[in-house]
Amino acid sequence: MKQHRPHLLVVFALAIVVLSGLSVGIQNMLTDQRFGWTPRAASGEIVLVAIDPKSIERIGVWPWPRSIHARLIETLEKAGATDIAFDVDFSTPSDPAADAAFAAALQAAGGSVVLPSFRQPIHAGKSGLLHINRPLPEFAAQSWSAVVNVTVEADGRVRRSPFAEIIGGQTLPSMASVLAGASNLSRPPFMIDYGIRAVTVPTVSYADVLDGTPEVLRQLKGKRAVIGGTALELGDRFSVPNGAVIAGPVLQVLAAESIAQQRALTSTSGVVTWSGVALIALLMMLVWRRFPAGPRVALLIALGVAIEAIGYLLQSRWPIVLETALFQTAIVAYLTAIALDEIDVRGLLSSIAEKRFERVTMSLGDGLVCAGPDFAITMWNPGAESIFGYRADEMIGRPFDTLCAHPASDNTFAPFSIRDLPEQSLQAAGGRVVEFEGRRKNGETFAIEACFSGWQGTDGFNYGASLRDISLRKQEAEKIRYLAEHDSLTGLPNRDALQVRLRAAMAEAQCHPHPISLLAISVDNLQQTNVMLGQGFGDLMLRTIGEHLKLELGIGAFVARLTGHEFAVLADHADGEAAMALCRQCRAAFDRPLPVGGRSHKVDVSIGVVMLPDHAASIDEAFGNAHLALVRAKAERNGAVFYEASFRRDMESRLSTEADLVRALADHEFELFYQPQVSLADHRVIGAEALIRWRHPERGLIPPFQFMPIVHTSPISNAVARWVLHTACRQGAAWSGAGHRIRMGVNLSPSQFAEGDLADDVVTALAATGLPAAQLELEVTEDILLDDAARALAMFHRLLDQGVRVVFDDFGTGYASLSYLRKFPLNGLKIDRSFVSELVSSRTDAAIVGSTIDLARQLGLSVVAEGVEDRTTADMLAKLGCAEAQGYFFGKPMPASEFAATFFAVERSDQSQARAVRA
Numbered sequence: 001m002k003q004h005r006p007h008l009l010v011v012f013a014l015a016i017v018v019l020s021g022l023s024v025g026i027q028n029m030l031t032d033q034r035f036g037w038t039p040r041a042a043s044g045e046i047v048l049v050a051i052d053p054k055s056i057e058r059i060g061v062w063p064w065p066r067s068i069h070a071r072l073i074e075t076l077e078k079a080g081a082t083d084i085a086f087d088v089d090f091s092t093p094s095d096p097a098a099d100a101a102f103a104a105a106l107q108a109a110g111g112s113v114v115l116p117s118f119r120q121p122i123h124a125g126k127s128g129l130l131h132i133n134r135p136l137p138e139f140a141a142q143s144w145s146a147v148v149n150v151t152v153e154a155d156g157r158v159r160r161s162p163f164a165e166i167i168g169g170q171t172l173p174s175m176a177s178v179l180a181g182a183s184n185l186s187r188p189p190f191m192i193d194y195g196i197r198a199v200t201v202p203t204v205s206y207a208d209v210l211d212g213t214p215e216v217l218r219q220l221k222g223k224r225a226v227i228g229g230t231a232l233e234l235g236d237r238f239s240v241p242n243g244a245v246i247a248g249p250v251l252q253v254l255a256a257e258s259i260a261q262q263r264a265l266t267s268t269s270g271v272v273t274w275s276g277v278a279l280i281a282l283l284m285m286l287v288w289r290r291f292p293a294g295p296r297v298a299l300l301i302a303l304g305v306a307i308e309a310i311g312y313l314l315q316s317r318w319p320i321v322l323e324t325a326l327f328q329t330a331i332v333a334y335l336t337a338i339a340l341d342e343i344d345v346r347g348l349l350s351s352i353a354e355k356r357f358e359r360v361t362m363s364l365g366d367g368l369v370c371a372g373p374d375f376a377i378t379m380w381n382p383g384a385e386s387i388f389g390y391r392a393d394e395m396i397g398r399p400f401d402t403l404c405a406h407p408a409s410d411n412t413f414a415p416f417s418i419r420d421l422p423e424q425s426l427q428a429a430g431g432r433v434v435e436f437e438g439r440r441k442n443g444e445t446f447a448i449e450a451c452f453s454g455w456q457g458t459d460g461f462n463y464g465a466s467l468r469d470i471s472l473r474k475q476e477a478e479k480i481r482y483l484a485e486h487d488s489l490t491g492l493p494n495r496d497a498l499q500v501r502l503r504a505a506m507a508e509a510q511c512h513p514h515p516i517s518l519l520a521i522s523v524d525n526l527q528q529t530n531v532m533l534g535q536g537f538g539d540l541m542l543r544t545i546g547e548h549l550k551l552e553l554g555i556g557a558f559v560a561r562l563t564g565h566e567f568a569v570l571a572d573h574a575d576g577e578a579a580m581a582l583c584r585q586c587r588a589a590f591d592r593p594l595p596v597g598g599r600s601h602k603v604d605v606s607i608g609v610v611m612l613p614d615h616a617a618s619i620d621e622a623f624g625n626a627h628l629a630l631v632r633a634k635a636e637r638n639g640a641v642f643y644e645a646s647f648r649r650d651m652e653s654r655l656s657t658e659a660d661l662v663r664a665l666a667d668h669e670f671e672l673f674y675q676p677q678v679s680l681a682d683h684r685v686i687g688a689e690a691l692i693r694w695r696h697p698e699r700g701l702i703p704p705f706q707f708m709p710i711v712h713t714s715p716i717s718n719a720v721a722r723w724v725l726h727t728a729c730r731q732g733a734a735w736s737g738a739g740h741r742i743r744m745g746v747n748l749s750p751s752q753f754a755e756g757d758l759a760d761d762v763v764t765a766l767a768a769t770g771l772p773a774a775q776l777e778l779e780v781t782e783d784i785l786l787d788d789a790a791r792a793l794a795m796f797h798r799l800l801d802q803g804v805r806v807v808f809d810d811f812g813t814g815y816a817s818l819s820y821l822r823k824f825p826l827n828g829l830k831i832d833r834s835f836v837s838e839l840v841s842s843r844t845d846a847a848i849v850g851s852t853i854d855l856a857r858q859l860g861l862s863v864v865a866e867g868v869e870d871r872t873t874a875d876m877l878a879k880l881g882c883a884e885a886q887g888y889f890f891g892k893p894m895p896a897s898e899f900a901a902t903f904f905a906v907e908r909s910d911q912s913q914a915r916a917v918r919a
């Protein structure tokens with residue numbers, strides 16, 4: 001249907017043109033145009049004797065007496081006119097004398113004068129009835145009759161003239177035939193050649209002829225004369241082609257001239273017309289599909305021009321009018337068909353809507369791309385250009401899949417093609433959103449979010465896609481995920497990431513049982529490093545440690561950072577032995593100092609290990625138990641400790657005790673007992689050591705070894721220590737105030753060196769209680785000094801400046817006791833009970849105690865022997881040169897009141913008696 005459309009349109013156009021009669025009008029127009037292009041002159045053989053305004057003015061009002069016409073005939077005859085033809089009505093009688101004169105003139109002319117007959121419609125009667133006007137019989141008998149009828153065509157113009165007409169059964173020649181001397185009268189009416197210009201017809205005035213003006217008469221010699229009215233008032237005028245109006249006689253002359261000059265025109269037949277149209281249609285069928293619109297338009301125009309040229313040539317050379325109206329109609333129809341094809345009316349209408357649509361899409365930031373049923377791109381907006389880098393002219397017509405990268409199977413995106421989209425899903429509201437990997441012009445691939453829609457077009461299913469570059473969004477999401485899963489300082493996975501890993505491993509182990517090891521690794525003394533070398537160095541050290549761990553342990557171990565100074569290592573499919581190997585590897589990694597920030601730094605680590613699933617059922621428990629093992633490793637100064645069930649129990653009881661201790665401090669459940677220190681020379685009490693007791697409401701009196709280790713590592717440590725110091729000082733001051741100026745020994749806690757300011761506390765305590773500084777004796781143990789020797793040393797000096805005594809407790813039990821004597825400015829030492837108790841039985845111990853006493857004497861230090869339980873030992877110590885002692889033999893630790901009652905009361909009454917009691 002579509003391919004026949006232009007031809008059908010032509011048939012339709014031809015039918016309309018023919019049926020409406022438009023073809024006649026077109027043909028007339030074309031023929032008339034050709035007249036304009038081929039002007040011809042009249043032959044000059046026929047002269048018009050015009051009844052012109054001048055004649056009417058001279059002769060009088062029309063109609064004239066026929067005697068005047070009689071005179072004219074005579075004059076014309078005399079002038080030598082060969083033929084005389086009247087285009088004047090002689091059908092009605094007038095003045096009989098004049099009529100008779102006219103008849104006589106006709107007769108005198110030898111019967112050669114031509115008079116007109118014509119049909120006239122009877123206006124009053126029924127249409128179609130015609131009255132035939134003939135010359136009066138008396139005239140007709142003496143003349144030739146000729147018809148002067150002309151047919152006025154539909155457009156009001158006169159074009160044709162007959163050769164002859166049958167009137168009343170008699171064939172009468174037309175005046176033109178008569179004037180031109182035509183022989184064959186049976187021909188159909190002919191077309192007057194209006195190329196013959198009316199102005200070239202020789203014309204003389206009737207009045208001039210009648211006057212016998214010789215000049216005028218000369219013009220008539222040997223010519224044919226046509227007499228007729230040209231004056232306007234006579235009304236005998238006709239419209240002819242090319243807008244002219246001419247008088248009836250002129251028309252008769254032109255018709256006669258047409259015959260005489262062989263210019264009586266006839267039209268080509270319908271056969272020619274329709275064969276021509278068929279040829280044009282055939283030609284068009286041949287070229288329609290083969291050539292684009294331009295050449296076809298050129299061909300049609302050339303054809304039209306050529307046809308008209310041929311028509312012009314034919315008409316100018318031969319009396320043939322080539323009917324080209326339908327040819328031109330067909331050509332114009334074909335041109336219209338091409339125009340319709342090209343312009344596409346519907347397209348025109350929708351182009352306005354499209355303009356608006358385009359405005360919007362062109363300003364969109366998103367890429368907007370349309371594709372036709374063949375998946376070739378049909379629309380490309382600037383948004384798409386900025387995303388992909390292609391210009392519209394590069395992309396229109398190219399397959400949509402040019403925009404899709406075809407990612408490898410390990411990519412996050414599956415391969416995508418527009419061809420895979422089911423049409424139905426695209427027609428639903430909202431279209432279909434797809435994420436896929438796109439490719440830019442420069443080859444770069446990136447994430448796209450596309451919303452596809454589709455619609456049924458005239459040419460098939462069309463696709464529309466709004467495309468958005470989401471690579472930034474993806475990168476951001478990736479970054480956020482990285483930050484959420486990694487430690488910002490070391491770049492190692494963080495605790496959350498480790499948990500995810502551990503959860504996955506544990507879940508897997510539930511299906512396929514296998515051991516998992518989790519190591520918690522703590523960097524010792526990080527706080528100290530931060531204080532000494534700065535936070536920046538500490539950070540750098542942690543980063544280096546992280547890298548080092550990863551490097552040393554290899555890919556089998558998942559290294560993460562837990563908190564400030566703690567790392568963790570997760571090893572899947574690692575049993576106890578493998579875990580042990582890992583621990584060794586970890587410790588070996590830090591055997592040598594690490595290069596940190598341009599210096600070598602020795603790092604010590606402690607490791608707590610849990611084995612899963614044996615040591616824990618949940619992730620929290622796994623982390624908790626690893627930590628318990630780590631705490632134990634730190635406390636025991638033992639590099640790596642594997643978790644044991646007892647750790648948790650200990651920790652739990654420890655935690656409950658800790659809570660109990662806090663309450664105990666608040667409820668004043670702590671008490672100080674005092675143990676006497678005596679002079680071995682006379683067993684006189686010279687001092688007391690304050691020893692803490694916990695009077696528990698349910699458990700009774702609890703000795704310090706059961707709770708002091710917990711206090712030392714708990715937050716209340718310093719508070720308890722301060723309480724001891726103050727209470728002991730107050731007691732010492734009270735006794736001193738009562739006249740018993742004995743020494744007060746106070747045991748120091750590690751926390752008093754680690755945190756707080758011991759020297760300050762001592763000043764405060766002395767000031768608050770009024771105990772003379774010289775009476776206060778602070779007992780320090782090796783583990784206290786071990787923690788932070790530098791700080792301890794500084795503190796010692798300040799304490800000594802106060803006038804307070806400092807003695808070294810439990811001398812001989814530590815492994816560096818002697819070196820401390822050298823390092824610290826001490827006032828004295830207390831020989832540990834373990835040496836004293838075996839003094840009598842063990843020669844070795846005796847030797848040690850003896851040399852210690854000697855050493856102290858030489859160093860100028862005081863000596864107290866602890867744990868003296870019997871007289872033999874006391875005596876032996878005295879013999880060895882020991883001046884002072886402490887022990888059950890002299891008195892157990894006891895409440896202050898008991899101490900005072902026992903020793904001060906006795907002292908007052910009878911010292912020797914008291915000694916006797918004890919002995």
Ligand code: C2E
Pocket residue numbers: 675690691692703704705708724747748749809810833866867868869886887888889893
């Ligand atoms: P220490 O400082 O060596 O105290 C001496 C310990 O030896 C005391 O035990 C005392 O009762 C015991 N003792 C004295 N003479 C004898 C004897 O002849 N035979 C035997 N078997 N033992 C004797 P206590 O009171 O149980 O204190 C134990 C440890 O607790 C103290 O050892 C000390 O290290 C710590 N301690 C006690 N009170 C305090 C305190 O107030 N502060 C601090 N920081 N530690 C304290």
Ligand code: CA
Pocket residue numbers: 689747779809
């Ligand atoms: Ca002590």
Ligand code: CA
Pocket residue numbers: 809810830832833866
């Ligand atoms: Ca001691």
